[in-house]
Amino acid sequence: MDSFEFENGDLLNDVKVEYMTFGTPIRDDEGSIKNAIIYCPGSLGNYSSVKKLAPLVDEGNVFDENKYFFVCLTPLGSSGSCSPSLTDLKNKFPKYSILDVAKFQMQFLKEKFNISHVLGIIGNSMGGFVALTLAINYPDYADFIITGVSSYKVAGHDFILSKFVDEIITSDPDYAKGEMTYSLIRTLRLANLAEFNFGLSHKSLRDMSNDELAIEFENFGNEMLETDIYDLKYCNEACMNFNVEDELDRVTSNVLIISCKQDPHFPPEFDGIPMSEMIDGARLIVMDSELGHLCFNELETISDQLKDFMENLYGC
Structure with missing residues (x-):
């Protein structure tokens, strides 16, 4: 447009x-x-x-x-x-x-x-x-x-999750630089991992062994590195205020x-x-x-x- x-x-x-x-x-x-x-x-x-x-x-x-x-x-x-x-x-x-x-x-x-x-x-x-x-x-x-x-x-737990993701991102001093650094890559991974527990049902997670969960958790964090930390920050903030x-x-x-x-x-x-x-x-x-x-x-x-x-x- x-x-x-x-x-x-x-x-x-x-x-x-x-x-x-x-x-x-x-x-x-x-x-x-x-x-x-x-x-x-x-x-x-x-x-x-x-x-x-x-x-x-x-x-x-x-x-x-x-x-x-x-x-x-x-x-x-x-x-x-x-x-x-x-x-x-x-x-x-x-x-x-x-x-x-x-x-x-x-x-x-x-x-x-x-x-x-x-x-x-x-x-x-x-x-x-x-x-x-x-x-x-x-x-x-x-x-x-x-x-x-x-x-x-x-609201409630969902608002706290959004607040937590926002806190993880903004607590990294490199966020203000506007360019990707090693620190921001690590921060992006942590911010995305905060979401892991809010996808599948509690039963689905409980039915996995701890070893299986650890692997899924690791893979989730690695896959989500394809997202952009600034896209994530802005989208999360828009949702948090809804x-x-x-x-x-x-x-x-x-x-x-x-x-x-x-x-x-x-x-x-x-x-x-x-x-x-x-x-x-x-x-x-x-x-x-x-x-x-x-x-x-x-x-x-x-x-x-x-x-x-x-x-x-x-x-x-």
């Missing part, structure tokens, strides 16, 4: 957006795409996150790609799209909010595809924050939203909330269930999955419930 203006007034020019599409665009009489479903990835996810829908897009399935046109962006702040790492601005990159992430997506869809209204938005984890933010600030933008393993605010609890009454889209019993990040009793009670007409599915916070990798296990939601909306 030619430019993007942040909520705080900062402006960046020549803004790059990474994305992918699949499915079948259907146009109205004015030529606008009317069947777009947008997939919003989790923290530092990219366009490929939409592959989580893959088991559900064959003919006759919930998200039949013959009926819908899917778009998935690498969000603002994630490597591949406009971000601290891609722009090489590092710690000089503008501070952004979840609202900025939402507006970035809206602007791109309008400029690239002339889409000013979408059929639906599906978001998991941070992507759920984006979906909610769009539904609150632009009530007529989406017919439906589906939020998965997400919440209406970052709270739309007092704005949920502004949602007019049809809402489906997917929680997971075993999710250590956003347990249903603290997040999904109360959110479903605060949004008028919201429907709730509580998955049973030992993948915990990663349960969107087996959405096919709730395909009947997803199909019921879509059929109630569109009768097909």
